[in-house]
Amino acid sequence: MQVKNKDNFSSYNPILNFFFFVCAIGLGMFFMHPAFLVCSFVLSLLYYVTIEGLKGFKFFVLMVPLILLLALINPLFNTAGTHILFIYFGRAYTLEGLLYGVAIAFMFVSILNWFASYNAVMTSDKFIYIFGKFLPSISLVLTMILRLVPNFQRKASQIGTARMCIGKAGENTEKKEKIENGMTVLSGLATWALEGGIITADSMRSRGYGSGKRTNFAIYRFDSRDLVLLIVMIGLVAGICVCGFMGGAAVIYTPVLEITFNIYTIIGSVMYFCLLAIPSVINIMEEIIWRILRSRI
Amino acid sequence: MAHFEIKDLSFSYALGSGKKALDHINLEIEQGEYITVCGKSGSGKTTLLKHLKSVLTPHGVTEGKIYFEGKLLKDITLRDQSAKIGYVMQNPDNQIVTDKVWHELAFGLESLGMDQKTIRLRVAEMASYFGIQGWFHKNVSELSGGQKQLLNLASIMAMQPTVLILDEPTSQLDPIAATDFLNTVRKINLELGTTIIITEHRLEDIFHASDRVVVMEKGRIICDDNPHAVGEYLKETKNEMFAAMPSPVQIYYGVENNLKCPLTVREGRNWLSEVFSGNNPVHTAIDEKEQRGENIGVPAISIKKVWFRYEKTGQDILKGVDFYVSRGEFFAIVGGNGTGKSTTLKAICNICKPYRGQILIDGKRVEKYKSFELFKGNLAMLPQDPQSIFVKQTVGEDLAEMMDKDCADKETKIAEIAKICDIEELLESHPYDLSGGEQQRAALAKVLLTEPKILLLDEPTKGLDNFFKLKLAEVLKTLKSKGVTILMVSHDVEFCAKYVDKVGMFFDGGLITVNTPNKFFSRNSFYTTAANRMSRHLFENAINNEDVIKLCQMNL
Amino acid sequence: MSNESLKKDNKSLCISLVVILILIPAAFAIGNYLGDRKMYITSVVIMFLSMVPFFANFESRKPQARELVIIAIMCALTVASRAALVWLPNFKPMGAIVMMTGMAFGPQAGFLTGSLGMLISNMIFGQGPWTPWQMFAYGLIGFGASFLYKVKILDEKKPLKCAVVGFVTMVAFVGIILDTCSVFTMAAYITKETIWTIYLFGLPVNITQGICVALTMFFLVKPIMEKLMRIKIKYGVLEI
Incomplete structure (x- = not known):
């Protein structure tokens, strides 16, 4: 059984959702320091599991070979390093190179994890809500495309079926015929779509599109809890940036491994941990509150 | 003051044979009326309706004048026309612009530049009035044809039009959805006093409800009267449109009697009883088409x-x-x-x-x-x-x-x-x-x-x-x-x-x-x-x- | 051209100039300062910046309903085109449709169709680090196709030539851009060796994609262009 948990971070204003993912992915690609990498990896996985349940674990299991592959292949391309593990075809396979490979692999998988959560949380309408404010026409086009795509898919299969039933297509035909047939379906779909579009354009103008200033309606609200969380997140991001700028996350893998460890590393990585933990903590807290409420009944 | 006043309107398409699609149309529509426009395909119904809203008016040569609420229609701003004249088209799918039900309801209001608060209220109102709450958050692609057309209607009503024009709104719906839709239109007319101008093939559901029926033929209005009179006119002139009348009307004129013409099945039933004035008819069954021999050979x-x-x-x-x-x-x-x-x-x-x-x-x-x-x-x-x-x-x-x-x-x-x-x-x-x-x-x-x-x-x-x-x-x-x-x-x-x-x-x-x-x-x-x-x-x-x-x- | 639209054009021109002359060099400089590990972020920033003028121009012009509808339809066709080819799994004609849009409706429509089409496609099938790269690559081929059409390198009367151009575009341009994305995200060191390896690994995929686009171009460029021309007359839209 696949357990899909409700994501409570999603119920915050989309601006916060989007801001969080931009920060998590952007900073995640930036920091190569082991402490930061561990934070990003662990928390990205945790969050994905709180959203998707078992599916999140499966996703991780699928990632393991990728991690190994990336980690093992990278040293092949870089022979720099002081600790040589073995030599192949006269090239050195170094420990530093391997460690760097591991770091890159973890970074890459964390990014994929964050994207996986992004795809679950940031539904198309949230994305459009965010960009609707400063790109109103583009975001309108996006909503229109999202309406059309399922329509076109349905129509494409109808045209395919219709052609099959007059002996013009089929599964058991040759490749050449299949291609020609697919092309005819695509061409028929294009006509149908473009002709129908004239009515859509009429319907838009009939409902006042282009008659003056346009506003953007959204069903999302920006509450005080959103404001509080946003301030916290901005504060943490600023703090992390400062620590990074002061060299708290500096690390050199090759040719000699040099990992910085100072006060900025500690402050920076703690703040980084707090930032990335926000959605998971919200989800876990909410779960606990509900358990308590339910147990009182 | 009439709500709509059409004076001597003629029109021919730019790319046509020069034949008049509309020929000296004169029509007055009062506030709150329910008007059915009927006629064969190509009689100019849709062309006439499209003239009642400037953005939809096709290209061509127009003569004559159209007044809306006392003013020349073309002098009324696009914005006012968008809000006051609602227009529902035939195809439920193509009229929809956005991908979410709630967004579609708000689309017209956004175009009119209303603020967030007003839109929120209007959208809530419409969703409640039309019973859309259940599917408010859905994607449009998940709706049935009937729901889609209802959504089109609701998103137009959200702009609070004073007149609602419907061009064969139910032609793509199944009979049950069509009847539901037309009942909603009737409800809008009765409860809100919105003027309704509608064209339809299936006259059964709207003929009896109409205040006036306008019959068009070759770009002309040949008859404009109450439903009873229209039925009589079409019968007398042996017009082809008579075949489109609801069954009770057609049957009424096929049977000699001096009673009032029935418009609905209920009236038709009572009328039929009256025709036989309580006596049971002698012949109660017609001969069936003779059955062809069953099971000749292998079935197709x-x-x-x-x-x-x-x-x-x-x-x-x-x-x-x-x-x-x-x-x-x-x-x-x-x-x-x-x-x-x-x-x-x-x-x-x-x-x-x-x-x-x-x-x-x-x-x-x-x-x-x-x-x-x-x-x-x-x-x-x-x-x-x-x-x-x-x-x-x-x-x-x-x-x-x-x-x-x-x-x-x-x-x-x-x-x-x-x-x-x-x-x-x-x-x-x-x-x-x-x-x-x-x-x-x-x-x-x-x-x-x-x-x-x-x-x-x-x-x-x-x-x-x-x-x-x-x-x-x-x-x-x-x-x-x-x-x-x-x-x-x-x-x-x-x-x-x-x-x-x-x-x-x-x-x-x-x-x-x-x-x-x-x-x-x-x-x-x-x-x-x-x-x-x-x-x-x-x-x-x-x-x-x-x-x-x-x-x-x-x-x- | 009326005064007002001139003004709007000036505004979007200003935005373009600011982006091209100041912001993109600035991003390069910062990227250089940060070192080669930050190539991905730098390049994504540059790509977004280079898309800004197109979007800004489109927004400031207040497009008509018909223009929005045409772009939305062409994008949706791009995304849904795979559904039309159910009997041919992995056949992706997207590039061809984007190019034809550019040919018929001009550079802006071509760019928007390519970039928004990819954005939506990723919204449906899942976003990833590749999204900005795909938006950029497909946007540019839509943009470029309109110029190749004007100088008659792309010509609907010569489907074979269009097919060749389509193939070359996919292999030499789109493929290279998308592989660069892989280089920046997966490789630890940006050296000649890593770059060549990844490009070489990507080549079979790029060639398949190129063949799909070439075939689509060959079979469809004539009928689809005919249809688009009919629609241009019917909508009264010349260029977007």
Whole structure:
């Protein structure tokens, strides 16, 4: 059984959702320091599991070979390093190179994890809500495309079926015929779509599109809890940036491994941990509150 | 002050033959009126309605004036027109702009530049009034046709128009959704006092509710009066439009009497009782068309206990469908939406493959046929939306696509089929420039070029007006006379009652009963024709208007 | 051209100039300062910046309903085109449709169709680090196709030539851009060796994609262009 948990971070204003993912992915690609990498990896996985349940674990299991592959292949391309593990075809396979490979692999998988959560949380309408404010026409086009795509898919299969039933297509035909047939379906779909579009354009103008200033309606609200969380997140991001700028996350893998460890590393990585933990903590807290409420009944 | 005032309006299309699409139209519409505009396809109904909103007015030469609330329409700003004049079009799908129900409701208000708070309130109001709360957050693509059209209506009503113009709003809906929709329109008219101007093929649901009916012919208004007077006028002038009147009206004028003309089934029933003034008629049944001998040879289609579902864990769509269609028979399957009618047709075409049971075409299992054997000169299906079948730039090219390149008598074959389907003059046109009925026949022509012995039709009368239905019936009769077996899925009870040999009722994934239309419809009490519903207390098996008229004449 | 639209054009021109002359060099400089590990972020920033003028121009012009509808339809066709080819799994004709849009409706429509089409496609099938790269690559081929059409390198009367151009575009341009994305995200060191390896690994995929686009171009460029021309007359839209 696949357990899909409700994501409570999603119920915050989309601006916060989007801001969080931009920060998590952007900073995640930036920091190569082991402490930061561990934070990003662990928390990205945790969050994905709180959203998707078992599916999140499966996703991780699928990632393991990728991690190994990336980690093992990278040293092949870089022979720099002081600790040589073995030599192949006269090239050195170094420990530093391997460690760097591991770091890159973890970074890459964390990014994929964050994207996986992004795809679950940031539904198309949230994305459009965010960009609707400063790109109103583009975001309108996006909503229109999202309406059309399922329509076109349905129509494409109808045209395919219709052609099959007059002996013009089929599964058991040759490749050449299949291609020609697919092309005819695509061409028929294009006509149908473009002709129908004239009515859509009429319907838009009939409902006042282009008659003056346009506003953007959204069903999302920006509450005080959103404001509080946003301030916290901005504060943490600023703090992390400062620590990074002061060299708290500096690390050199090759040719000699040099990992910085100072006060900025500690402050920076703690703040980084707090930032990335926000959605998971919200989800876990909410779960606990509900358990308590339910147990009182 | 009239709400709309049209004075001496004439119009001809820019790219036309110079013929007038509208010819000296004069019409006054009062605030709160419910006006039905009817007429054959191409009589200028839609052109007239499109003139009532400047952005929709087609290109061409216009003469005359239109006033809206006392002002010249063209002097009223686009913004005011958008808000005050609501316009619902025919196709439920293409009118929708955005991907979410809530966004669609707000679209017009956004265009008018309203603030967040006002839109929130208006959208909430509309969702509640139209009962949309349940699907407020859904994607538009998940809605049924009826829901989509209701959404179009609601998103226009959100702008609080004073007049609502509807151009054949229910032609793409099934009868139940259509009636629901028209009832909502009626409710808007009664509760909010919104002026309604509507065109429709199915006059049954709106004729009696109209304050006035305007009949158009060749761009002119030939009659503009209350429903009773219009019925009388059309009868007296022997106008073709009389055939589009609701059954009670048609029957009334077929029977000699001095009573008031009934408009609804209820009135019709009472009227019929009064005609016989309490006496029971002597002749209560009409002779059925004689039954042709049953079971001559192998049936054309035979379906044996077929079960089907789309996904392994999904619900069964077909649950043991079992019936056969004899050679040369015209068989109709009726029944509600989503009962599996269309899936049955797909199963016959071997597109949906049953997991249990057998389908035999001419006694041979359908999956044993090679695709080119099955669909060349044997079986063919006309899809529900004829547009699915057009892929070329002209009807002629589309038809030519069906012929093998080395076929010698290509031209003659196309000409022959074009003649049967009455599309000879349309061969040069773009398929999408044709009217609904013409498209349907052009699509049928394309299907017929495979020279099928068995023809499957998926709701062929959808969106057609009575005259096009009549033409389609002619074509189908010709085919039948040539020995083609026809299996039709339809919602159109009246059409089935009139033309088919056998009717089967589909429900919950199976064919419940099969009978001749006469027996089938006279035994149903809801799922039957208006003529039958209004006469069933007196007559046994009258299902068409003609049957009732004939029986009345026999008795009186 | 009216005064007002001139003004709007000036505004979007200003935005373009600011982006091209100041912001993109600035991003390069910062990227250089941060070192080669930050190539991905730098390049994504540059790509977004280079898309800004197109979007800004489109917004400031207040497009008409018909223009929005045409772009939305062409994008949706791009995304849904795979559904039309159910019997041919992995056949992706997207690039061809984007190029034809550019040919018929001009550079802006071409760019928007390519970039928004990819954005939506990723919204449906899942976003990833590749999204900005795909938006950029497909946007540019839509943009470029309109110029190749004007100088008659792309010509609907010569489907074979269009097919060749389509193939070359996919292999030499789109493929290279998308592989660069892989280089920046997966490789630890940006050296000649890593770059060549990844490009070489990507080549079979790029060639397949190129063949799909070439075939689509070959079969469809004539009929689809005919249809688009008819629509241009019917909508009364010349160029977007």
